[in-house]
Amino acid sequence: MKPIRVVSRCFFATLLVAAAASAQSPDYRTITDPAESAQPVALEILKHLAAGELERAAELSNAPGRRLEVLHQFMSSVGKEEFRRLFARYFAPQNRVVLEAAIGAHRLLVWELGEANRQLAGQYYVELDGRFVMDDVPSAERAQLQRVLESQRQNFRSSR
16 A cells, blocks of 8 residues: 555655646747737837837837836936936847747747846737737736746756
């Protein structure tokens, strides 16, 4: 009887590990087709932000008023020139999108910021009426994509 208990415990432990792994990184689809990608709108938004055009960037959000408020607060805290520099850095040659993950209409762009000690940064988008906008509204899909980003960061740190 003891060998059965050991096998049962091992099986149960394996199930717990598998459940924890799936809870950390939900199922998602990797986007490779440019026609399905949120990257063009991300680059458009980044160009507006690098130019200090907060209103134009905020218009490309599913919550434009809230986005504009957040952008103004951030610009006030770091200053206009630093704000512009921070968003312009996404265009540096050593920075690149390393993953675009999709859950339904929601997207996560994961950037590797080579000029910032290779940190991973995430941006969230959602497709509405056939076009992508920044995803500034909490949802189950966005929460799942946040777990995908955290999983990517953990994997990235452990591979260094």
